[in-house]
Amino acid sequence: MAIADAPNQHFLQGYLAWLNHEKRYSKLTAENYARDLRYLFELASDTPLQEIKSHHIRRFIAKLHSKGLGGRTLARMLSAWRGFFTYLMRDHGLADNPCAGLRAPKSPKTLPQALSPDEASQLVNLPGDAPETLRDKAMLELLYSSGLRLAELVGLDPSQLDMNANEVRVTGKGSKTRIVPLGNYAKVALKAWLAVRDQIAKPDEIALFVGARGNRISARTVQLRIKQWGIKQGIASNVHPHLLRHSFATHVLQSSGDLRAVQEMLGHASISTTQVYTHLDFQYLSKTYDAAHPRAKKKSAR
Secondary structure (H helix, E strand, O other): OOHHHHHHHHHHHHHHHHHHHOOOOOHHHHHHHHHHHHHHHHHHOOOOHHHOOHHHHHHHHHHHHHOOOOHHHHHHHHHHHHHHHHHHHHHHOOOOOOOOOOOOOOOOOOOOOOOOHHHHHHHHOOOOOOHHHHHHHHHHHHHHHHOOOHHHHHOOOHHHEEOOOOEEEEEOHHHOEEEEEOOHHHHHHHHHHHHHHHHOOOOOOOOOOEOOOOOEOOHHHHHHHHHHHHHHOOOOOOOOHHHHHHHHHHHHHHHHOOHHHHHHHHOOOOHHHHHHHHHOOHHHHHHHHHHHOOOOOOOOOO
């Protein structure tokens, strides 16, 4: 960053500290906010933050949109900017929020991708017994078994596993804790990893999953390892941690039809967020309706 950006950097660090300590956002979420705000600083160039008005923000959004950024990305970015200016108003005397009332361009709704059950089984069936492979298998099985977010997986400690009860206690968004089921395959994979974990982990490291240097594994490392395994295992889709979360939700919903249970396991605050998975296999749910609902059953011809 140039010297002229020093005030922005000062405000950015204060805002990130506020997100961490007061809003209780995860480190990964704070990093995403920081990335979005650096876009703002770059677009604003020499314009001081206190002089940015709504027409500036509209021009910034239009410029990013013209470069191919979609509506959902721009909406997330605009939300980060809005929160940042709200912080500046509260703690640094900014007069108004230039993002207030602005909306990002709409983009076509896209459904989350999901692996088929066969593809999911193919992905997690890793060959070999090297410590790194056993670790990766445990991570894949846990993501698919329990529908964890990437940040939740990275933040796990062994103490959060209850092998006897087949449960995992995770800390999700907003530091909210929930209990999710631990499947048998994930349990076996975790036991295999825990048996060799000390070969990689530093003596004082408490993280469940560790990287090559023995410290808590980074989110980026998990993403890269899973992407590499997706290619090696012959999965046509671009494999990433959230794809396994989508697959978990889709397959549980297909098997149970219990939207509320899926909402609880995913840690969604609103069931409307979970409802997107009902569109992934509408044909399956239609068959369930036809079989279960009294008004849907065909009457025999008289």
